[in-house]
Amino acid sequence: MRTALVIGTGLIGTSAALALTARGVAVHLVDHDPAAARTAAARGAGAEGAPDGPVDLAIIAVPPAYVATTLAEAMRGGAARGYLDVASVKGGPQRELAGLGLDLSSYIGTHPMSGKERSGPLAATADLFEGRPWVLTPTRDTDTSVLNLALELVALCGAVPVVMDAEAHDRAVALVSHTPHLVSSMVAARLADADETAVRLCGQGIRDVTRIAASEPRMWVEIIAANPGPVADVLAGVAADLDDTVRALRSLQSADEDKRHDGALGVEDVLRRGNAGRARVPGKHGGGPAAYETVTVLISDQPGQLARIFADADRAGVNIEDVRIEHATGQQAGLVQLMVVPASVPALTETLRERGWSLRQ
Missing domain, CATH: 3.30.70.260 (ACT domain)
Incomplete structure (x- = not known):
């Protein structure tokens, strides 16, 4: 890869551009907001403006709702040999592109599993993706040369490639990314009108739980709106656990000893299942959690x-x-x-x- 076009100079697009530029790739930067592209260029992410001719790879780094139309425009204009997007949802854009009747041999969907609470080109860093999974969702039509371009991009950004089906990806991110963000926001929302005395007692636990609730709401509305079904399915399971836990806590208030015992078992059950789930979260270097x-x-x-x-x-x-x-x-x-x-x-x-x-x- 010698040349690349990044369309969308937010956190992800600019970070990818910074990583490519640092490794000698000539990057061109385009954004619907010219100020964002200028900012990215000023940070050394590449040259502002469209290239004179086709590049090796076009990276579409726009919100999920705009991926298909942006890709279609770039493809019809012959902007590149290969095209990929970095949106956090894969099934919807893939179906939209197929519906437009485009040749998908030059396209592959991708999703770098990395980000920050802050957005925009000023938050971007060249090392944002280092050591992080980068999901690739090729279709049966994706040409091998385009898959190789995507793998080269992942390698240049220091990420770890993971190949998945698009629908399986969307179910996975609903579980490990989208639902946790909503739950974090729900917990953080309890603090908005809380008494100042209570808020001053906040420790590391509440900081850990609410860290991602600091993210830009409009951006997350766009992400979750592109994956509502899988998120609703996971959240329904969380809601069932919440209902069971509320009933268990009410039982602990009972004067009946048997009800209190059942209540304690109910609370213990959700805590133990939490232990089991937490133990499956990959630890250092992607292995199982180590006993530190x-x-x-x-x-x-x-x-x-x-x-x-x-x-x-x-x-x-x-x-x-x-x-x-x-x-x-x-x-x-x-x-x-x-x-x-x-x-x-x-x-x-x-x-x-x-x-x-x-x-x-």
Whole structure:
């Protein structure tokens, strides 16, 4: 791949353009909002404006509702040898394109499983896709050369290719992306009118649950509106669990000992099923979740504190597998949770104490 055209210079389109440009591909940038294309170009993502002739690959990075029409226009204009989109829903655009009577041999649907709470070209980064799955949904008509172009794009962006059927993809993202976003927003909505005293008690748990609720609502309306059936199916299951849990909690308020016992079992059931589901979430390097132990360290909110901790862990010969930070409300301090393999805990704790760190159980 020597040349590419990116149509749609939001977070995903600009990030892909930055990654390609950094690897020597000549990228052209087009957007219905000229200011967005100018911003992406100013960030080094490529040259603003359409190319003079066909490019190797056209990347359609527009909302799902506009994918088919944008692709059709590009195809009819002979913009590229191969075409792909990066929308988060695949079945609908694929059916729309087929309905337009276009030759789909030069097209492949794709979806990079990566993003941020922020959108737009200013939020884009060249490393956005590194190590992340990038789904490819070829049709039976997709030409091998176009599949190879898509695989080259994925490789240049540092992502991991995953080939799926379009409908299976849409059911999967309803489960692992779209429904979680709605549920996160529902939990976060409880905070909107909550008493300030309660809100000040927010800890890491509520921050984890509501993190993705900070995303742009209009963008997510477009995404979910393109995949309503599978999302509704998953959400119906969540609603059933909610109903059962509410009944279990009401039973715990009963004066009847048997009802309280049944209520406790009901709550325990949903928690245990949650444990089982969480255990299936892929861990580091895509494998199963590893059994890490946590070493918690108190740090002050000053420059260089994290660098010191990591340097001291290196001094102990310990690899930090993961890290989380919990900020203390109203204080210039916080807790850093260092996840390490169990065998590394003694060496790490000994070194950190020797270096003057305050550890917490």
